[in-house]
Amino acid sequence: MNKKHHFLAFFLLVFCGNIFAQDSKAPATNFNVEFESYTLDNGLKVIFHIDRSDPVVAVALTSHVGSAREKEGRTGFAHLFEHLLFLESENLGKGGLDKLSARIGGSGANGSTSRDRTNYFQTVPNDALEKMIWAEADKLGYFINTVTEPVLAKEKQVVKNEKRQGVDNRPYGHTMAVIDHHLYPEGHPYQWQVIGSLEDLQNATLQDVKDFYNQWYVPNNVTLTIAGDFDTAQAREWVEKYFGEIEKGEEIAPLEKQPVVLQKTKKLYYEDNFARLPELTMAWPAVYSYHPDSYALEVLAEYLSQGQNAPFYQSLVDEKQLTSTVRMFNYTSELAGQFMLQVRAYDDKDLDAVHTAIEETFRKFEKEGISEKDLKRIKAGQETSFYNSLSSVLGKGFQLAQYEIFANDPGFINTEVGKILAVTSEDVMRVYEEYIKNKHYVATSFVPKGQPELSLENSSEAKVEEEEIVMGAEEEFDLEEVVDYERTPSSFDRTVEPAYGPSPVTNVPEIWKDSLSPAGLEIFGITNSEVPVVQFQLEMKGGLLLENPEKIGVSNLLAEMMTKGTANRTPGELEEAIQLLGATISVNAGDESIVLRGSTLARNYNETMELVKEIILNPRWDEEEFNLSKQEVLSSLQQQEGSPNNIASREFRKVVYGENHILSNDILGNKTSIENISLQDLKDYYYSYVVPNVSTYFIVGDIDRDETAMAVLDLVQDWETKEVQFPELPTPQIPEKPKVYFYDVPGAKQSVLQLGYPALAETHHDFYPATIMNYRLGGGGFASQLTQELREGKGYTYGIRSSFNGSKLPGPFSISTGVRTNVTFEAVSLIKEILAKYPENFNEEDLEVTKGFMIKSNAREFETLGSKLNMLRNVSNYDWANDYVKQQEETVQNITVEQIKELAEKYLNPNNMYYVIVGDAETQLERLKEIGLGDPVLLNE
Template identity: 50%
Template sequence: MIARSTARTLFASVAATALLSGIGAGAAQASEPAPAVAAAPAAETGTLIPQETWQLDNGLTVIFNIDRSDPVVAVALAAHVGSARETPGRTGFAHMFEHLFFLDSENLGPGGLDKMTARIGGSGANGFTSNDITVYLQTVPNDALEKMIWAEADKLGYFINTVTDAVLTKEKEVVKNEKRQSYDNQPYGFTWPVTAAALYPADHPYSWPVIGSMADLNAATLDDVKAFYRQWYTPDNAALVISGDFDPAQARVWVQKYFGEIARGQSVARPTPRPAVLSQTRRLMHEDNFAQLPELTLSWPGVERGNPDVAALDVLFRVLTDGKDAPLNQVLIDDRKLTSEVSAYSGNDLIAGNIQLSVRAFDGVDLDTVQSALDEGFARFEAQGADVPTVARIKTMMEAGFFGQLDSVLSKAQTLAFYDQAGGSADADLAAIRAVTPADVMRVYRRYVAGKAHIATSFVPKGKPELALEGSEIAVVAEEAIVAGAEPDVNQRADDKPYERTASSFDRTVEPASGPAPVLTPPALWTAAMANGLNVSGIVSTEVPLATFELSIEGGRLFDDPKTPGAASLLARMFDRGTATKTPAELENAFKALGATVAVSAGDERFSISGRTLDRNLAPTLALVEEMLLHPRWDPTELELAKAAALSDIQDQRSQPNAIAGRVFDLVEYGPGHILATSALGTEASVAALTMDDLKAFHATNLAPGLAHFRIVSPLDQTAVTQAVAGLGRDWAARDVAVPTWPTPATPETSRVYVYDVPGAKQSVLVFGGPALRRGDADYYPASVMNFRLGGGGFASRLTQQLREGQGYTYGVRSGFAGGERFGEFTLSSPVRSNVTLEASTLARDIMRDYGGTFTAEDLDVTRAAMSRSRARAFETAGAKLGVLANVGEIGLPADYLTREAAVIDGMTIDQIRTLADRYIDTDRMIYVVVGDAATQGPRLEGLGYGAPVMMNERLEAAER
């Protein structure tokens, strides 16, 4: 889903992982001589993320990081303003500005940034707001760097005159939809707002969520918005970060030209730390309209960024909750069987920090029982303490995990922006982590957690208040009423009129020319075949010292019996629960000691074991994978724990409107009796009925090396990889296995509307579409090209421009083709505000219906430019490279398919687009699924013209018995 803003936790997660990083080297060609630039001296800093930092005379901090691995650059403009700079009664402004900043500017023109992004093949301009910072970022081919510098400067210095009352009114509606999507229409969505209001005093700037109060936003005037901009959006309160393949000398010239004459603002002092202080524990509860399971969250005051205890707290909560040996897991999961997971988090912002521990209990569990178990777990931890091997393993895992998150220039730019705002460096954070000792872990536990006052929030299913902690008070949660016509009609262009342009020493309306076209070289693939039929393929990538791999086995849940579905998924849960010679804890610790993470999953068509490890440890990591795959432990106790986790996930799935919409769509699309009409998790009855013998039979019969493909992206060459995988090629016995054949669903003869009722839902989730192309079909990629301008091109798509930007109906909408080896489908999906369910559905249907006939030459130009130029980003990350290997090794695409697809883009015509649209997007032969409040919206949906809606609650419930 399109996301141009975030709740408070997204950027915090960047901060938490910004501990170390790797980088490439090299230099790009300058397009013109680079004269001297009047600027503060550069400072070369950092060894983990090499950077050059300097300042313009107006105070703008500029950070360069050179990475020659791909012909792309990431540009991040960071304003040092977040929700903490707001005041009570005027909350949500920082986040609102993040939205407004992507709209018009004086010299790019209306929607100019989004239009330019499509033309230059950018990743899609995006951004996020946290308590302390707002960041705008994008990745583009490196020949468009000057364009991006020009565009970002226009936002910072030449933007505010384009904001009108009509623009502000429309964007308020978009923000409201984001709030509904992230808070109102999500199970447990109000946990953080309730917690923050209790953890901090009312005048503390962290006491309200980043998205702010809807009442405050509704009351905001144009003058308020302009005053906020002038106070905070100044060069001396911002940083520009550029990471990637570029010439730093030339980039200095461009930065000086476009940013240099923007006026300095008033000096802004760094916020003073103001930690939360609690005199006593407070218990709050809320009956959640969506939640199916009770959840307990405990929150303690933590420490601010820069506090010497940050690293020790990060390690502490991994010691408490990470793995079979973790004391809280031992008690709550293994001993008392109250939950399948205990999660914890230590957040550190500029002014204060918070510590959170959360348990989503099994169905019907009283949260007082959970609290009692947590007390027992803490007591066990106090008695046992933190030992040296555990702390060492955790630090190794933290190091490997961070490298894995920094394999793109965008993530590097984002991390550098964080350090500029927060202080410190990646090198310092790494040193702090490495220095943590078991004694430090115990010290911070006693100082911040043991016996300390905290906030305890109980979120329980509607109608089950008895599950909340004893003595809890009712939390204040403002829930929106569904009222037709409650929002104003919006028209962003309603008061368009000439505005006074901000003075400049040159004509800023002229878009800079592109630089030399980037040279794009698809990654070189190597392949090998083992004696038992196992296929192996790889791509050499030296960006980070990690090996990222996947063992994919054809079949997946196609082997499931539709009468007792869920065997493939349950088997996947069993694989990491020990081996014949290792207990679950011993297997887990063996992986951790190598810096390895491994995940097992059962998909629609494939069973996969994916992982990542330090490249030096690939061979021992794969030896553990082989042991896990070929010699499972088959522990009865672990099977019962796995079943309990599966049942919990099945119940939790019923609380997620998006998951419900997907389940209803699958049930209608595939029909009764088809394995893909069932949940991949199975049903409560089928999971309960599955036995160990069932899983052993599935394992022995269906997982064969001749159906398997091992693929890897790492610095290691073919020889090293094939040596590391030799055990799987030798010890995994070959056998003939045929994957069951399931019928391909037929396109509906007529369209019907299917409604699943979620009473009181503040949004309706729309999923429209039907069966379509498989990935290997000749028309699959051409159809994907066709869809770009419809709903695959982000803010360049018609669906986004009309449903979000034009009407304010939604926060995000997309359409696209998703094709596997055997099945494929086309879908349009969007959450829309409840009281315009019919209007949004009608508009979406009409845009699809009219698309082919209204496709223009301009649409074709935008599509070609965007899709051809974006190929510079097509295989930047390890995940993208694994995708290339999968398309060749599993789908059967030719090794040069990337080159062939480039030719498809270049050769596409308007007539071809129209033919493809008519052939694969037939709005009168579609499945229309709506998950929302049936009482207010169901009868209205007859207005779509497809008859009375079919109610799906009982039908879905019957299918899941």
């Protein structure tokens, strides 16, 4: 669980936990990440990795403690502690790392907790490295005295809001809790969830917190990783100075492995208040992290479930049409593991039919196994994913820490690819027979309310902790209370913040451009050889903008169909060709464009572009695939009806743009429009609008200009140009007075708030100054007033943000958050008050923090391949100069407090906004009438 957002990609959480076991069959690779490591006298492990590509450093502090080290009745402690550790320490003072991060231009102090470890991390300009080492040491050795009863009470509310947001108030949110409770036996540390229970969180005492800190947050249980552009000798001195005198803790014995053996199959069902479709989840006991069988289990999961050629896709999706997607993954942790399969079925499908199809597919796999070609394509994709995960200094630093803690050797980073490539088809079949075939499992059926008959036969009802909505039930706290404490002694004055080092110079990547006539397609590129990977995008302008209002959803369906085969290849053949290259190619439709995105090993770029050409120029127009795609979209629309967050976004879009504006529509369309769309509609759109003269090609990575140009020239020489007329759009109207819209979700544990109005285009002269103005309001994370007031001050929410969103077209200003249900009125009132006072309250200190962050953070602006692609899109789409970041720096440097106040007066009037609220009308609707925004309009009476 994360402090701010779900930071870790699925690859890092699941795949990278399985890559440590040594295998003599592993082929050699040329990939190498250099590092040095050492241990302080107090047991702190330190790892350095040098990367000179950008003037930044990533600093991560990882403690070998997660929910598995908790006690029953005190669950959720590791995660609660992760939150607490950001708040304050003796020498950083109030605001801790969050406040520091804003001043030094950091990526934002963040953290995550798993079953087995908790980490704290961010990337900062390299002139702030000593500050970060000082700050991280303060957290480890000079923190616990600052935790008081009010601080603990407030943070309990924040964590409980996180649980409501991520578990209680979303479809299928309780699935893993039910699975783990029945997969692991009584007393097993994986039986409870990382976030814990609401009751346990509420019962946590201040002494519990201190005991936890003193046991686990000691140097000999922690790894410090520093990766990026820095001097290692100087860093060693700083690490010794700030960490060296922190006392070593008691020796911590490693936990024994605790694999699970089920004595019988367990089936459970639950009627989910938010689910609109039935979902089956199955879990088999499997292997712990770095077990030799983990690699083959990864391949097994991917082969059976991912893509058009997967046996489960062919059976459940294509043949029996029970679902649009089958997920399977190998979820490993330090002590044990579980092999997971999940199917969200179509409306009214009986999960017994799904289960029967799963069993049939297993039997077929037992006869046929996995081919060498399938094995090759899967391993090629895993190799590409590995390189992509290391494209940032934080990615490399994070991985080095993981290896150190769980494999006792950060050098595993240089052997992983070989281990992936060593898996054989015999290995895959062996692990299937050992862990899956005819083995006991846990199966959960999460079904819509009132439809228990869709559950697996002979299922028992699962017990799920449901929170009752009670007004005024939350614990009160006073954060203004002054608390004296005895400071932890030190050999030097730690209250003195270290000075900055030499100022970094932002490395603006060199852009090259080509224009291919007469096709009219432009190419924008950046060559970067840090990893042997290329990422590219082909952006074709149009998307929703060019759709018939009677048939919304055409561009999305067309995008879906473009990778479902070509005139020369079936869907399965196309997918296989892509994957054999270690590539990915996807096509997605948006409001203003259809975008083809690709990633491939650099050595396979030309072959990948041959497939891109085939996709763009030779669509398949398969009627059966078209019908499957329509069914999938209809299913997605139905699922959205169970998600308060999706409902809020949809309804906000409607009120902001107005009924007759094309952008008021969901890109997916709606039930009526999808049913009315024919395959001919897709053809008409394709032949009219998918043309090179409204397209742009972006590429970054280990590739040169000439090779790129030749490959793209080969694409456009047979691509016909056509004139495309873009429609004139009405200007969305700012409301003359505030309007409140309420969407009722009975029993909602949170109210989702989205408020704002139609504001500015990205090309408007006020747009960038407005984003500067918004930083301290809600764009600066923990540096923002909205976060400080609603989360840190009141404990109403887990997170809140505000932003201006535009393109060449005006987009909305919006504020979005989820608050606990029983403070809906209070939260809206407080947001309204903050908006009203912001122009008068903004001061020189706010401006200093804003300038510090927005200028210094430019050192991180172009670090990853993805950020470089975004740079190219900005230069192309908005006609910005290649060094636009330097021009923006000048704007920030010159802006004044008075200018900020004027912008806030102009663009932040709470009485000219729409307020969309999705929550429990029975308990909250009447109260909102008293807020002074007019009577709420109930949207779904």
